Amino acid sequence: MEARDVHLLTRLAASPTRWWRSALVVAFAALAVVWRLVRADLGAPPNLELVTAATFAATILLRSRWAFVVPLAVTVVSDVVLGNTAIALFTWSAWLVVGLGSLLARNTTGWRRVGAGAAFGVAGSLWFFLWTNFGVWLQSRGVWYPAGPEGLVASYVAGLPFLRTMLVGNLVLVPLAAAVTLLVDRLESSRALATSTTAHPA
Numbered sequence: 001m002e003a004r005d006v007h008l009l010t011r012l013a014a015s016p017t018r019w020w021r022s023a024l025v026v027a028f029a030a031l032a033v034v035w036r037l038v039r040a041d042l043g044a045p046p047n048l049e050l051v052t053a054a055t056f057a058a059t060i061l062l063r064s065r066w067a068f069v070v071p072l073a074v075t076v077v078s079d080v081v082l083g084n085t086a087i088a089l090f091t092w093s094a095w096l097v098v099g100l101g102s103l104l105a106r107n108t109t110g111w112r113r114v115g116a117g118a119a120f121g122v123a124g125s126l127w128f129f130l131w132t133n134f135g136v137w138l139q140s141r142g143v144w145y146p147a148g149p150e151g152l153v154a155s156y157v158a159g160l161p162f163l164r165t166m167l168v169g170n171l172v173l174v175p176l177a178a179a180v181t182l183l184v185d186r187l188e189s190s191r192a193l194a195t196s197t198t199a200h201p202a
Helices: 003-014 018-042 051-062 065-082 088-105 110-140 149-199
Strands: none
Touching: 018 051, 018 065, 018 149, 051 065, 051 088, 051 110, 051 149, 065 088, 088 110, 110 149
């Protein structure tokens, strides 16, 4: 492959498909919002969510540090419809940290990206569980739970079924989102190569 072909492939990968990646991110985010709104009506278990998968996909597809706002935007938009909960400060800040954590995986490639997706799904679920259940205890200590350490432990125990659902869901959905981004990469590479071959036949 000549130097001009390498330059063409690089240019095609960087420019013409940018709208496609942005459109996919919007689609992922919109799906996450809609799912939050209809999940209860469909009888799906609480904490089976698409926000983590949408966040991972957005980070990989955009390769921009601003992708970290996706989970916060999804949560805020859907909460406007659902109504803010008493621990909105903790849920919103939890998703903000999840978004920031996703930036660690934005340059992963190949099957390492799928593994990173699984790890991100587990880490995000555990963080969300620990932080939001701490918030539940902090804001309801002396009312729902005792004010001491035993109350905090009780809050975590009560949240275990929600953690299980979130963990299982993210162990499937986030690697699946990673696989979708790999497919996008492959399609873009194939398109760029085909364009290069057409423009510069042997």
